[in-house]
Amino acid sequence: MNCTLRRLLPLSVLSATLAAVSIMPAGAQPLDRIAVVVNDGVILESEIAIATQQATEQIRTRDVTPPPPDALRRQVLDRLIMVRVQTQRAEMAGIRIDDRELNEVLTNLAQENDMSLSQFADALRSQGTDYLTVREQIRDELAINRIRGREVEGRINVSENDIDIHLAQQEGRADDAEYRLQHILIGLRDGISPDERNEELARIESIRERIVDGGESFEAVAIAESDGQQALDGGDLGMRPAEALPAAFEEAAASLEVGEVSDVIDAGGGFHLVKLIERKGGDQRQNVDETRARHILIQPNAIRSDEESRTLARELHQRILDGESLAELAAEYSDDPGSKNNEGDLGFNPPGALVPQFQERMDALEPGEISEPFSTQFGWHIVEVVDRRTRDVTELAKRARARNAIQNRRAAEEYDSWARRLRAEAYVEYRIEGDKPPEDDEDAT
Missing domain, CATH: 3.10.50.40 (Chitinase A; domain 3)
Structure with a gap:
């Protein structure tokens, strides 16, 4: 989530927040009169004042002279109205960003700035920024991103024929x-x-x-x-x-x-x-190094604990060292339904296609080598590297x-x-x- 947060809205108020700007002078009192009614919601004068100050500081950080106040207010108000109608649409669609998800995003955001969540909140407050306001701004962005994905991006289909036509035009x-x-x-x-x-x-x-x-x-x-x-x-x-x-x-x-x-x-x-x-x-040209591997997966279940799964994996590993085939043992013992019927064969995979712990262990092996048993979130694995190749994936x-x-x-x-x-x-x-x-x-x- 954190890697996409900065792109949720083209004009994210988050950008100004991350630039460490001060939104309102210390001791300033917000103006709480209603400025605009949007469907069954409202935009307060205080919201416009905060957003205008954010926009002004953000513009100045780019060494650009802000436009006249009336022009800037018009742009800010247009944005606030667009945000409001989209969050209202998200609410009508039943989209809710709960506090758990919001806290996870905020924690990731704080980590991007080398802070804990509490340090991030304190930093905002020290600059005169209301942390709760920032929380709700980010909640709105997440909701808009979700409704946009559902009602816009989720309905777009691209066929192979579309791709052929596009490439012909290129x-x-x-x-x-x-x-x-x-x-x-x-x-x-x-x-x-x-x-x-x-x-x-x-x-x-x-x-x-x-x-x-x-x-x-x-x-x-x-x-x-x-x-x-x-x-x-x-x-x-x-x-x-x-x-x-x-x-x-x-x-x-x-x-x-x-x-x-x-x-x-x-x-x-x-x-x-x-x-x-x-x-x-x-x-x-684009080339990628791919690895073909086999593995055995032993998963804990209702009748076998994690420790018992680890013990079984170690026993199977010893049997392989004693001369038995990993492929045959995978066909008999592996709990991975996708590879069990192929004698544990995972086929060729490019870097990043498998979970990081598995990828790291696999990458450390030479063809023909077999790993010690190791665990991932899926259970205990034994992996054998069968082959490696470099493939031209330019067309793909x-x-x-x-x-x-x-x-x-x-x-x-x-x-x-x-x-x-x-x-x-x-x-x-x-x-x-x-x-x-x-x-x-x-x-x-």
């Missing part, structure tokens, strides 16, 4: 090309009139002129102007394989020099600008990358559509003058 392009892009989106709502569309087009063209001709920072403009999910991150999409980018972005990136800004891209329900920050790429890896790219691309597109739909269907009532977007001036969404 013919002639550099394998493993990767791009880091910054992105500005001016979104177009459903039902927009031609005149309004032209106004938005003129707006993004003006934004491009400010950046290209006027010398404004792309990152700062993205923070102030973009409707994209990564706006408060300066529009940074991170390093991605070319094939994982939207097709229009991939085409634009391939033609850009590092530091260059694209022309306006009309795609996916909005107007886009992308800036190329970094490019990597090149053809290379290429198809795996293609599958992941298609999956990620479709997931990103579906997630944006899903999130916009939740937002459009939500009842949102602004209670503070000036917060209501222009298109909502007449009626609350």
Whole structure:
């Protein structure tokens, strides 16, 4: 869980927390009036104040000048509303992140920062950060990740034919090309009139002129102007394989020099600008060392204790040393249903395919060698290395990358559509003058 936590949301409030920022001055009193009603929930003015301070500090850590307060507040409020409608959706779907799971994630997070959980909590408090608020922010992120997996990613299927078509389209392009892009989106709502569309087009063209001709920072403009999910991150999409980018972005990136800004891209329900920050790429073969092994597994059960299992494993090991075949003993004694009928044969496996304790013992053996009995969470093992080989998995890896790219691309597109739909269907009532977007001036969404 800890390895994915930083990616749960594109604009995670966690990033600011981990940057060790101070959220509110010591002694400050939160403003508890209701700022926005979202369906059957609310967003308080104090929440906006905290999130705005987080965003400000996060922007400053990147040496970017924060946008004007009203522009930053709009971006922060948009994010809070999107978080709220998604957590409400998760709650409706019966998704609950209990304290046990939350504590496990927080413990892993603390360990990533070389702290215990109590030290992590104390560090936050020493900076003026409410630890309980951070807990709930992370709980929300986990819930959103769970509902996104269920309602978006879990419904995406990639067929072998999809992969074949994708690879055919990639013919002639550099394998493993990767791009880091910054992105500005001016979104177009459903039902927009031609005149309004032209106004938005003129707006993004003006934004491009400010950046290209006027010398404004792309990152700062993205923070102030973009409707994209990564706006408060300066529009940074991170390093991605070319094939994982939207097709229009991939085409634009391939033609850009590092530091260059694209022309306006009309795609996916909005107007886009992308800036190329970094490019990597090149053809290379991929080889993997695989090991073929046999083993005997002796598991404790209702009538055999762990110590009795260990004793039996030692007896079998001695019989093998005395000349009996591990394959024959595996067929008679092994408790591993997957290999028992194959005389304990596990086939060829690449590094990391087996549990770490087993992998470590197996890797220490030469072909023909047999291990001493050892334990894993599955029971007691005796392993024999039968053979090793180096295999060219370039094509397999290429198809795996293609599958992941298609999956990620479709997931990103579906997630944006899903999130916009939740937002459009939500009842949102602004209670503070000036917060209501222009298109909502007449009626609350």
